[in-house]
Amino acid sequence: MKKNPIAVAVVEDVKGTRENLVELLKRAAGLNCAGAFASGEAAVRDLPTLAPDVVLMDVNLPGMSGVQCTAQLKARLPKTQFLMLTAYENSELIFESLRAGASGYLMKNTEPNEILAAIEQVHAGGSPMSMQIARKVVSHFQEIKKPSLEFEQLTPRELEILSLLAKGFLYKEIADQLKISLHTVRGHVHLVYEKLHVQSRSEAIIKFLGQK
Amino acid sequence: MKKNPIAVAVVEDVKGTRENLVELLKRAAGLNCAGAFASGEAAVRDLPTLAPDVVLMDVNLPGMSGVQCTAQLKARLPKTQFLMLTAYENSELIFESLRAGASGYLMKNTEPNEILAAIEQVHAGGSPMSMQIARKVVSHFQEIKKPSLEFEQLTPRELEILSLLAKGFLYKEIADQLKISLHTVRGHVHLVYEKLHVQSRSEAIIKFLGQK
DNA sequence: CTGGAAACAGAACGAATGTTCTGTGGCGCG
DNA sequence: CGCGCCACAGAACATTCGTTCTGTTTCCAG
Known part of the structure; x- marks a missing residue:
């Protein structure tokens, strides 16, 4: 050789x-x-x-x-x-x-x-x-991906918003990008938190990035 | 066999x-x-x-x-x-x-x-x-780790606080764990943001988790 | 058609976060 | 010594988040 x-x-x-x-x-x-x-x-x-x-x-x-x-x-x-x-x-x-x-x-x-x-x-x-x-x-x-059970509970819209959160966007920026109101973003995020069993944006991002 | x-x-x-x-x-x-x-x-x-x-x-x-x-x-x-x-x-x-x-x-x-x-x-x-x-x-x-240049700027204490942030802790919880005041945590976090060129906890966490 | 899920929206409120100040004390270095 | 860096601390203030309400609309399945 x-x-x-x-x-x-x-x-x-x-x-x-x-x-x-x-x-x-x-x-x-x-x-x-x-x-x-x-x-x-x-x-x-x-x-x-x-x-x-x-x-x-x-x-x-x-x-x-x-x-x-x-x-x-x-x-x-x-x-x-x-x-x-x-x-x-x-x-x-x-x-x-x-x-x-x-x-x-x-x-x-x-x-x-x-x-x-x-x-x-x-x-x-x-x-x-x-x-x-x-x-x-x-x-x-x-x-790298076992507990995706929780993520399966999320609706497509919720997942979309979560992924934007995980890119570092503010609520306001997400609302603008998706052409929806700030209130709606808050609503979705709240449901995401419930489904993922977290109570802050940080935890949600960590979970999302961890299993993906 | x-x-x-x-x-x-x-x-x-x-x-x-x-x-x-x-x-x-x-x-x-x-x-x-x-x-x-x-x-x-x-x-x-x-x-x-x-x-x-x-x-x-x-x-x-x-x-x-x-x-x-x-x-x-x-x-x-x-x-x-x-x-x-x-x-x-x-x-x-x-x-x-x-x-x-x-x-x-x-x-x-x-x-x-x-x-x-x-x-x-x-x-x-x-x-x-x-x-x-x-x-x-x-x-x-x-x-998985090229742009750690920014992280090298961080002092040990700042890195410690960043890693706690990346575990989802609140400022208050970090202050308690490290036995320092909430004000001090804020101070450190602010410096971390400057050094990492981000302006929110989410972005800092994303950067930290991304290159580590 | 009745009920439920999903997406949307508004309001109101407290808590957490981010910014900008000022200031202290310790420690190493020229 | 004086200078800078680090860690720590307090205050004041605006912004952003997270929660808890109440709604509307659409669409789909029983």
Whole structure:
């Protein structure tokens, strides 16, 4: 695929694990171990000069977390791909890592061969994830809408007004746009509040934006 | 892995493609082709009685789209896993499919072997995705925060108050929680509005929730 | 045709919000 | 030290919201 070997760096605090990874990288064809770091702080300081193609980053580092470390490094090395390694499948950490700029996420019990395959994949523009991780990521999209029961109670007009509220318009502006009176807007809004079981515009907007 | 064969159904309008898939399933060990449908309408009508373990669903169906079809079927068959197949990598369709309840997403040019592997994986609780698809899904998390420039202007206290506003609290409630006076809350909120360039609580909440 | 839902409208009132002032005290920095 | 930033506080005032009433009209289903 790639004529030049892929330069890979490792950030992992546990000595044994780190050395195993380095060994794995050295043995592999097409890869080149550019460096290894025992802490996020050390990586932030010295990794940028290496400018590796791929970084294997432990999520749970003492001191600066792997997530913070990734965020800082990604800002300076936008072309470098970050592949997170973790022992636990904590959803929050997964999403924070991805937000921080990681492109892949593997469990630490992944087979060595698969780790190598994942490095190639992430370098080729993919996003390798362990099975459980991928499912969590995908599920994130589905969770976004369960209690739409309350919204189904709303009439089309009420929904229309709610969506205008959720764009930040004042009652007066809504009345003008829909060519109805301020009183009518108030009436609709009041019914919306009842149906959504809220008692302020803020809560209604939050509910509306949350499930949509 | 699995003693019972995995029951798989296919929804695909193009005859040739559909027959190829069925052939592939029939040849495979550990799988069982439960049925094939040429349209979303037919699948919605007759697929539930089969209650397959996995459904291969074409995204681009004429008439009822694969996304709509998935949404309806998933509601009735929550334990069935849906694996989308598509010729094009359209981001919107990917996200809509996942929201509709799909658990995997493959390009149609995927190798037959990999399609079989994906079926097993989705049945085992994973979320197989083609490389390009996975990257799009992951990128979705990163796009969510660009214009946080305005938020960086906020002091910690202002951010704290904004986040309480975004939970729907009244000024009075915020004042009580933070043990400060109503006047102070007003003061902070006013500064927040200036820094975010908004002039109402609604707009501030919308901005805050939008980029976060 | 009778009843109910939905959209519309007006009034009146208190509560919450947004604006514009002024002023205090603490804290870091040149 | 003086300056600016932050957090805090009070006051006065206009605006916007939210609630509770009472109505009209239309349209649809029983």
